Amino acid sequence: MTTLTLRRRLWLSRIDYLFLIPGLLIFGAFILWPMLASFYYSTLDWTGFGENAKFVGLKNFTDLLHDEFFYAAFRRSFSFMLMTVPIQMLLALVLAIILNNKLLKLSTFFRAMIFLPVVTPVAVIGIIMVLLLSPFNGPINGLLLDTGLVTRVVDFLGSPTIVLWTLAVIYVWKWTGITLIYWLAALQTVPDELYEAAKLDGVKSWQVMVYMVMPIIAPFAGVIALISAINALNVFPLIQSTTQGGPFFSSEVMEVYIFRTAFAPASGQFPRLGYASAAGVIFGLSIIALTIVQAILMRRIRRKEPTHG
Amino acid sequence: MADVMTHKDPFFTPRRRRQLVSVLLAALSAIWVYPLVWMIFASFKPNSELFSNPGMIPDAPTVENYVRAWREANISTYFFNTLFVTVGSVVITSIASALMGYVLGRRPVPGRFAIMGLMVFTLFIPQGYTIIPVFELLTKLGLGQSLWGLMLATCGHSIVVFTLLFAGYFTQMPKELEEACRMDGVGPVKTFVYVMLPLAKPIIVTVVVMQSLQAWNDFLLPLVITLANPAMRTLSVGIYSFKGENFVDWGGMTAASTIAIVPIILLFLFLQRYFIDGLAGAVKG
Numbered sequence: 001m002t003t004l005t006l007r008r009r010l011w012l013s014r015i016d017y018l019f020l021i022p023g024l025l026i027f028g029a030f031i032l033w034p035m036l037a038s039f040y041y042s043t044l045d046w047t048g049f050g051e052n053a054k055f056v057g058l059k060n061f062t063d064l065l066h067d068e069f070f071y072a073a074f075r076r077s078f079s080f081m082l083m084t085v086p087i088q089m090l091l092a093l094v095l096a097i098i099l100n101n102k103l104l105k106l107s108t109f110f111r112a113m114i115f116l117p118v119v120t121p122v123a124v125i126g127i128i129m130v131l132l133l134s135p136f137n138g139p140i141n142g143l144l145l146d147t148g149l150v151t152r153v154v155d156f157l158g159s160p161t162i163v164l165w166t167l168a169v170i171y172v173w174k175w176t177g178i179t180l181i182y183w184l185a186a187l188q189t190v191p192d193e194l195y196e197a198a199k200l201d202g203v204k205s206w207q208v209m210v211y212m213v214m215p216i217i218a219p220f221a222g223v224i225a226l227i228s229a230i231n232a233l234n235v236f237p238l239i240q241s242t243t244q245g246g247p248f249f250s251s252e253v254m255e256v257y258i259f260r261t262a263f264a265p266a267s268g269q270f271p272r273l274g275y276a277s278a279a280g281v282i283f284g285l286s287i288i289a290l291t292i293v294q295a296i297l298m299r300r301i302r303r304k305e306p307t308h309g
Numbered sequence: 310m311a312d313v314m315t316h317k318d319p320f321f322t323p324r325r326r327r328q329l330v331s332v333l334l335a336a337l338s339a340i341w342v343y344p345l346v347w348m349i350f351a352s353f354k355p356n357s358e359l360f361s362n363p364g365m366i367p368d369a370p371t372v373e374n375y376v377r378a379w380r381e382a383n384i385s386t387y388f389f390n391t392l393f394v395t396v397g398s399v400v401i402t403s404i405a406s407a408l409m410g411y412v413l414g415r416r417p418v419p420g421r422f423a424i425m426g427l428m429v430f431t432l433f434i435p436q437g438y439t440i441i442p443v444f445e446l447l448t449k450l451g452l453g454q455s456l457w458g459l460m461l462a463t464c465g466h467s468i469v470v471f472t473l474l475f476a477g478y479f480t481q482m483p484k485e486l487e488e489a490c491r492m493d494g495v496g497p498v499k500t501f502v503y504v505m506l507p508l509a510k511p512i513i514v515t516v517v518v519m520q521s522l523q524a525w526n527d528f529l530l531p532l533v534i535t536l537a538n539p540a541m542r543t544l545s546v547g548i549y550s551f552k553g554e555n556f557v558d559w560g561g562m563t564a565a566s567t568i569a570i571v572p573i574i575l576l577f578l579f580l581q582r583y584f585i586d587g588l589a590g591a592v593k594g
Contacts (some may be wrong), residue, residue, distance in 0.1 A: 003470045006419060009417075009419050010419060010516075013416065013417070013418045013419065015497045015498065016412045016416045016418045016497075016508045017412075017418065019408040019409065019411065019412045019501070020400070020408070020409055020412050020413075020418075020424075022404065022405035022408060022409075022576045023405040023406060023408060023409030023468060023472060024346075024404075024409070024424070025400070026402075026405055026461070026464050026465055026468050027409075027428065027465070027468055027469065027472075029446060029461075029465070030443055030446075030461070030462055030464070030465025031431050031432065031434065031465055031468070031469065032427070033438065033442060033446065034438075034439035034440075034441075034442035034443050034446070035431060035434060035438070035439060035443070037442035038438055038439065038441065038442055041441060041442065041445075041556060061334070067312055083345070098330060098334065099334075101327070101330075103327060104327060104330065104331065105331075106331060106334070106335075108581075109338075110334045110337075111337050112577075112578065112581060113338035113341055113342050114337075114338065114341055115581075115584070116341070116342055116345060116574065116577075117341070117342075117344075117345070119526070119570075119573050119574060119576075119584075120345060120526075120573075120574070121520055121525065121526040121528075121529055121544065121545045121569055121570065121573070122526065122545070122577075123382050123528060123544075123545040123546070123548040123549045123566075123569070124348075124545075124548060124566040124569055124570055125344075125549075126549065126552070127342045127348070127548060127552060127562050127563065127566050128345070128347070128563075128566070129344070130552070131348075131351070131359075131559060131563070132344055132347065134360075136359075136360070137360040137361070139347065171450075173341070173344075178588060181584075181585055181588045182588065182589070183588075184585075184589070185588070185589030188589075216454070225399075226433075230435075233435060234435050234436060236436070236437060236528070236529050237528035237529060237545075240528070240529075240549070241528070241549050241552075248554075254437060255436070255437035255529070256434065258437045258439075258440075259437070259533075261527070262440075262441055263533055263536060264536075273441055276441060277442075280435075280438040280439075280440075280441065281438070283435060283437065283438060284434055284435060284438035287433055287434070287435055288430075288433070288434075291377050291433050303501070
């Protein structure tokens with residue numbers, strides 16, 4: 001069997017290849033091709049679908065380097081990631097440790113409640129938050145004024161200095177449920193016997209957590225951090241449906257910038273598809289770089305601690 | 310789970326502690342879902358009451374908002390558009406990813422590791438990076454202005470994750486399955502349909518549930534595809550545009566929002582286990 005020629009093996013697998021066709025068509029058309037095409041588009045001066053595009057080489061990239069809106073949006077995307085991921089991971093971990101207690105009867109119910117914002121469409125969350133946080137008689141401002149926590153209404157989504165923090169809180173609220181599930185899955189890999197043995201030996205519960213459970217779930221932390229970080233970089237729907245990058249571009253992250261440049265330019269301006277593609281290429285490559293760095297780091301850590309994972 | 314406190318203080322028995330934790334969790338859950346509950350109540354308030362009555366319960370409950378949203382704001386059209394895109398993309402994605410996951414997971418096909426590697430490489434590509442070529446491709450195919458195009462492109466989002474889920478699951482099944490089928494003279498297609506697929510039922514349900522969520526809530530893709538064609542909007546985009554076009558009709562907006570979240574929340578509550586399993590599988594894999 002092992003000496004079959006490649007041609008023979010290909011022929012023997014003909015039905016398997018047939019099975020691959022639908023999946024590969026979708027993958028090729030909507031993932032692989034767009035990835036490659038973006039590179040090509042990024043070298044074009046292109047003012048709209050159906051318009052003639054002109055090859056300009058690397059001009060889009062050199063222009064981007066002098067575009068302060070691009071710089072600001074790029075930095076903002078990564079700041080937003082740093083503002084949300086640590087809080088989200090910590091909050092979800094604490095909740096997961098509490099909810100993982102099998103004696104807690106309503107654990108499933110609480111998990112479902114925390115998860116509800118995850119399944120809610122972002123457009124709906126946009127509406128709710130704009131209403132709730134409205135500076136004109138919005139319920140949250142009403143509550144804050146009544147309890148005396150603030151003396152003046154706070155324009156949560158309309159003030160350039162606090163808008164990004166407001167969005168970070170909304171974001172953490174929306175996605176903590178998913179991180180919670182990840183942590184719970186990690187905690188499930190801890191054998192029950194470990195807790196029992198520790199209890200019999202009179203080990204305190206915080207010691208069990210810090211010295212026994214944490215090392216076991218540590219390898220998962222890397223994966224969860226990576227997924228959360230990438231998720232936080234793809235925050236377009238939330239921002240577009242609440243502030244559209246405003247006020248005065250103060251919440252414009254990379255994807256909002258790309259969308260605005262390619263599809264929704266200010267009146268009187270042409271869409272710049274090539275330019276937006278170039279921004280997308282830089283953003284995509286940064287994310288791939290982030291993934292690779294994280295993978296290398298995780299491999300290093302694992303090599304140092306070969307007993308776990 | 311004993312703590313220092315429990316030894317000293319007989320009042321804080323582990324049981325009491327659990328009850329206290331439950332109360333705290335209940336309070337947190339209430340705060341957590343408050344925005345959603347508030348919106349559902351608000352959708353029954355007339356517009357005049359929405360901002361003047363800060364309480365949750367409407368003074369004069371009305372379904373007027375729903376009637377207006379459904380009839381005048383085209384929410385009925387958007388609802389059926391979303392349903393079409395969701396159902397279609399769920400069918401296509403589950404079939405395509407099951408077939409591909411099966412072959413990549415357990416068939417000795419030349420080139421399968423190359424395909425797998427390529428797929429894993431693209432796992433984290435942001436949507437903002439691919440959206441321009443996707444739209445251009447659909448336009449060239451003549452699908453840029455049709456719900457079919459939106460449906461097909463929606464299949465692309467998670468096909469890699471789903472394929473890897475299927476592949477991981479199929480790899481674990483005993484090798485003898487296909488041999489037994491071959492001995493009995495069952496062809497490869499029948500083996501897949503009658504032996505393999507029924508065994509992969511948990512993954513199929515997970516994929517169906519996750520793709521429904523993805524398609525129902527998708528935003529950037531339908532927003533771009535329907536920019537020039539409002540009649541094709543999905544609920545998410547419809548609600549988003551509602552805000553821009555009828556910015557005084559908050560009652561209508563909350564009603565439309567409630568229409569958009571009810572199906573997906575019901576799906577989640579009934580099939581919760583599969584949501585959780587699917588997500589947990591993504592981390593473990």
